[in-house]
Amino acid sequence: MRSSSIESVCIFGSAARSSSDRLSDRDMLVVSGDSTRRRQLVDHWRKAGWSVASYSPCRLQKMIDARSLFIQHLKLEGKILNDRDRWLERVLQCAEKKRCYKADARESVTLAAPIERFASEVLVKQKLIVADLAYVALRNFGICYLANKGQMIFDYHKVVDGIGGDFCLSKRELKLAHSLRAGKSAYRGLGHGDGVSGTVGELRSVLSKFFVQRPLTEIQYGTPVRDLGSGYAVLRDFEAVIETKIRKEDVARYMALMEWQRVNNWIRDPRSYAWEVRNLLPVDLESLSLKLQVPRNRRSSTSGGHSAWLTSALMSSQIKSTVNRLDMSA
Numbered sequence: 001m002r003s004s005s006i007e008s009v010c011i012f013g014s015a016a017r018s019s020s021d022r023l024s025d026r027d028m029l030v031v032s033g034d035s036t037r038r039r040q041l042v043d044h045w046r047k048a049g050w051s052v053a054s055y056s057p058c059r060l061q062k063m064i065d066a067r068s069l070f071i072q073h074l075k076l077e078g079k080i081l082n083d084r085d086r087w088l089e090r091v092l093q094c095a096e097k098k099r100c101y102k103a104d105a106r107e108s109v110t111l112a113a114p115i116e117r118f119a120s121e122v123l124v125k126q127k128l129i130v131a132d133l134a135y136v137a138l139r140n141f142g143i144c145y146l147a148n149k150g151q152m153i154f155d156y157h158k159v160v161d162g163i164g165g166d167f168c169l170s171k172r173e174l175k176l177a178h179s180l181r182a183g184k185s186a187y188r189g190l191g192h193g194d195g196v197s198g199t200v201g202e203l204r205s206v207l208s209k210f211f212v213q214r215p216l217t218e219i220q221y222g223t224p225v226r227d228l229g230s231g232y233a234v235l236r237d238f239e240a241v242i243e244t245k246i247r248k249e250d251v252a253r254y255m256a257l258m259e260w261q262r263v264n265n266w267i268r269d270p271r272s273y274a275w276e277v278r279n280l281l282p283v284d285l286e287s288l289s290l291k292l293q294v295p296r297n298r299r300s301s302t303s304g305g306h307s308a309w310l311t312s313a314l315m316s317s318q319i320k321s322t323v324n325r326l327d328m329s330a
Contacts, residue, residue, distance in 0.1 A: 003033035006057045008088035009041065011079040019155060023185040025051040029074065031088060033057050057087070064091055067098040069143055073154050097147070105144035109211035110233040112137035113226070114240035116219045120201030124176075124183060125193055127200070129243050131183020133236060134203055138177060141210050156181050163210070173206045 013027035014020040028050040032038035035056070042052045055063075064071050075092040083089055098104075115133050124130050135156070142159035145166075146152075153159055160177045169177065176198040186193030201218075208215040221244070225237050 003057045005084065006031060006033040006087050007037065007041075007082065007084045008032075008080065009045075009082040010074060010088060011081060012074055012077055014155070016077045016079045017155065023181060023191055025188075025190070028052045029078070030054045031057060031060055061091065064095045067096055069101070069104070069147055071095045072097055072147070072152060076152055077154065101144040101148040105141050105148065106211075106213060107229065108137050108141035108144065109207075109214045109216075110228040110230055111140055111236065112207050112211065112216060113228050113233065114237045115200065115204060115207070116216055117221075117223070117237075117240045117244050118200045118218075120199060120204070120218055122200045124179075124198050124200060124203055125196040127243065128183045128187035128193055128196070129240065130200055130203065131180045131193070131196055132187040133240070134207060135180040135184040137207065138180065138210070145210075167209050169206070169209070173209075176203060176206055 008029070008031040010029040010031075011027065012029055014024040015026045020026070026049060028045050030038060030041045030045065030052055031054075032041060033056060038054050038056070042054045045052045060071075071092065072095065075095050078092070080088060112133055115130050118127055118130055122130075124134075139156050139159055142163045143154060146159065146162050151162065153162055157178060160174065164174050164177070179196045179198070182191060183193050183196040185191045186196070204216040204218075225234060225241055228234055228237055
């Protein structure tokens with residue numbers, strides 16, 4: 001079957017499980033070998049209120065070959081709406097699990113590493129990006145950890161409950177872990193973050209129970225963007241740099257820039273629990289870090305200060321090439 005003729009649409013996540021609530025995204029997978037048609041499908045479903053993950057058949061096949069847990073999620077819970085020549089059904093039927101997910105669980109710490117940029121005394125509800133980062137890292141870790149025990153669980157709250165006992169979380173720590181979903185949803189534009197609890201320091205302590213091989217600390221203000229082992233983690237570290245250096249009103253203004261919008265869309269819509277994207281995204285960290293450094297005395301926006309710095313950084317060849325790789329890989 002020619003790749004260009006492949007077209008599949010599949011619901012997954014809480015919408016497929018019929019367990020949606022007010023904080024839930026409605027998740028949709030779109031696969032097409034025709035890039036123009038893929039964009040049309042994405043636009044159609046996004047306008048209908050769906051959070052769309054779009055892939056070329058080649059990229060989805062790479063994830064199948066890598067035995068990604070996202071593929072198992074689709075295989076076990078996905079509801080196929082449209083599937084030309086039953087391509088998606090057939091490839092998912094053949095998709096195999098890994099024998100061991102321990103390495104995938106350990107690597108989840110890179111997704112939490114950008115939290116190290118925020119001061120310990122800051123309330124998580126005041127910096128919802130921290131809740132978002134912690135949610136992604138903890139969910140990824142929990143899914144991999146439980147999969148290694150033979151339990152395929154993808155609902156966040158069930159994941160937290162599933163790992164809470166094994167890692168001896170207190171009631172307060174469990175409450176903090178559960179509240180991350182509300183913070184994540186608020187950060188992504190759903191809800192107001194009601195019920196988000198704890199400080200950044202408390203949250204780092206909880207996460208460090210899971211990531212004992214690399215406990216989370218607090219790094220020095222002004223630390224350049226770091227090589228965290230995956231393209232996605234690098235982008236999130238870049239996002240954390242912006243959150244710690246620029247006022248909210250400036251972020252809103254710069255979001256209008258096409259390059260940052262595209263980076264931001266990728267950050268908010270990752271679709272691989274094992275993060276195989278690290279193989280798709282080589283990044284020149286030394287050059288990127290130089291672009292993203294800000295003099296330490298520029299803690300507030302001034303004419304020619306953050307504005308000139310961020311515009312330069314976002315429009316740099318490093319950011320452009322990074323974003324273009326992400327677009328092409330989709």
